[in-house]
Amino acid sequence: MPAPPLSPGDRVALLLPGSTTYVEHVLALLRAGIHPVPLDPRSTSRERERLLAVVDPHHVVERADDLAALAARCGADHGPPRCRPMHCTSGTTGTPKGVDSGLLSPADAASLVAEEADLWGFGPDDVNLVLSPLHHSAPLRFALGTLLAGGRVVVPGGGEQRAFDAAEVTETIRGLGTARPVTMFCVPTHLQRLFAHWDAVGVPDTSAFRLVAHAGAPCPPAVKRRLLELFPAGSTWEFYGSTEGQFTACRSEEWLERPGTVGRARPGRRLRVADDGTIWCTVPRHARFGYFGDPDRTAEAWQGDAFTVGDLGRLDDAGYLFLDGRREDLIITGGVNVYPVEVENALREHPGVHDVAVFGVPDDHWGQRVCAAVVGTASAEELDGFARSRLSPPKRPKEFRPVPDLPRTATGKVRRSELQ
Template identity: 45%
Template sequence: MTGTAAREDAATPDLLDAEPLIARGTTCLRRLGLRAEERVAVLLDNDPTTFGVLAAACLEGIVPVPLPGDLGGPEADEILADAAPVAVVATPERARRLAARHGRRGPRRRTPPPSAGPLLHAVTPDDLRALPPTDPSASWPRTRPMAYTSGTTGRRKGVHVGVHDAAWGEEVVADEHAAFDRRHGDRHLVVSPLYHSGPFRFALVSALLGGRIAVLPRFDAAAWSQALRTLRPTSLFCVPTQLHRLAAGSDDLTEDLASLDLLAHAGAPCPVPLKERVLRAAPDGAVWEFYGATEGQFTTCPPADWTAAPGTVGRARPGRRLVVRRDDGSVAPSGEVGTVWAHVPDHARFSYWRDPARTTAAWDGDAFTVGDLGHLDDAGRLFLAGRPGDLVITGGVNVYPAEVERFLLGVPGVAEAAVFGVPDDDWGQRLVAAVVPWPGAELDAATVRATLARQLGRAKVPKDVLVVAELPRTPTGKVRRAGNALVELWRSGA
């Protein structure tokens, strides 16, 4: 089982059978002596062999803890201390940095005594490709990665689903496949970091259903376009930022997207003009939006639902039920903003690792929330308004940034937007917008504000509009709202 032979460019990834990748990942984990219910931290680059290690861990019942390679030392150490992995599988450079910080002379290759901390195993893609294959102990996942998410608290916490039998995993895969109308197909292209829950989930479902996968080592719009035209994938997952960059640089977006049965996107609001352009370019029925979090999934939004109500993130995913609640716990009527809850099946349950208090706060019977705010319309379609921490109170008026951003993304020439509050002596908080223009477009603050003033109440019109080349973003494409990244953008007068 090998990758495709035809390649137009050295930068185009191979389309590979997943079975050998997972089998070699299994060999790697078995040689480290890892057992079911233990945890392994993974700090590897975006590569098919990384997928093999993560997928093998899930099938073996070993809980993978995938981490971004660019985490600062203290942050990585905090997560590793909390997750308490038995082993860390890392690139040689990251293993050296970990070893140096913790007083070790180099990566460990044998199990250390417990007091020495986790086993450090340095490995390259070539090392993993050279391993002999070993069949995993199950055909379906027994767990999923314990990804760390900051949520609304600012402190990262691991999302843990436990370790189950293979029947659980078969149900999880069937749920995911059915949620997107069984459109994953036989060729899946990964364009986002595999340490993030969405890209790995879509790749795993495609792989376990017999599909082949290809992985871009890093996101680059030109490389993505090349891969789309060379490999002709049938499915992919992306975030709107990536769609924007592909559309901005493509000479023929219809040709780029021609092979897709499923183009799933999530992670941030998608500008209406961009979504409309992608819908026109992609094959009928291919463009699906969804709303979910590291913790779990809430909605799916096929093209017809979005076309009927632009801006929605869809209806309750099959097997789930959405409810919007007021602060007192009562159910909010349609149109009223409140906290979004999802009633989910048993296989979708999770807990926060070593944090029973947060777990209890997230669940009410079979319903959970991640604290996001939104409202339902009369047809059961969900519209998001942000998170409580995003709320801006200006002059005594509550303003939800997501609502203003939706209108901003409808202003001609605006490609991306972020709305936030900064301290203000008169208003309490001053509403600010940062906007990125489409290539070739010219924007000025006065025109943007005047356009919004015809559509929104005075309190919702940003007092300052910054025209910037780009917004601060996380590696997964979300606007970086944590910390002071947006406030610093405003202070710099960018």
């Protein structure tokens, strides 16, 4: 049977593990104006049905050979991508949504590539180490930017992506069997696991790194300071963004001056915070998006050229953004608004707290009471005393629940609903 035709604007759902060739084939599709829809190959059949119903793909690809065949039919175009991948939101706060950029004009396509290259300095000598699953937006974006600049992408183990293995990643950083990595994107959990492994086996030579960017979840201050200690000066960054778009970027040295910030607006963008705390970001034309098949949600996300994903925050006088969390995570206890991120940041300063998530549970007297799930060695009594010295009464957790790990998505976001 002949292969179905491909046309610009088509959507191709990808349900297969990431690899270096996966990135190359995704780039070929993008250059042809075909929207790859990267999905988690580990999804259950029920999850797949739900996601595929959202994005309504023209083709579903589950084998590497089939993806290679589709990419080959796109030809040998070497221009910029004509669209962005259609990623799905994580679905932690509701029904997943397909983030659709549409087809880009030649000028917008060139601007999209230039913005990423100018910010992150992608170049032909880059070797990008991929740690996070390539069906997520940030690791795929860094890998694609590297290829577009003429650089290389490496996956630990050299084949298909597997579960994160600190020992395997360490060997890749040492450059055994391949070129030493120069850039990497990671989430704080990756850093915690790497540093714990390095405490046991020794720290590898990290001097080749020019860029280590992290995002996806709050980074514990102790981990941030260790990151600064172990990697070259000026090489480590944090950024704040979402599946929908990017807001800020921040060198770690800036964070030292303003602990807790996620930085200022990226070049070409502007931030404002509404009276209710909602963060809005004005973006250039090439960064616009819609939610596929959902004009109502698209309209809710935009005010003119500015969009929001519902996150809450504050801007200081110099334009540095500090996050307060998502409106969906807001705890209202005794009529007082409590933002979990603020409480978590305070508790992370305790040396016996390795990880923490704050959430609300129903309470007959207060409406909700503040609870904290804690990974670490600190006792509930110690944490209660610590909280009393740093937080006003409504913000202090009424319960501290010890847990071995926090339930997280693959991008590092805590699944608060599971804790509740």
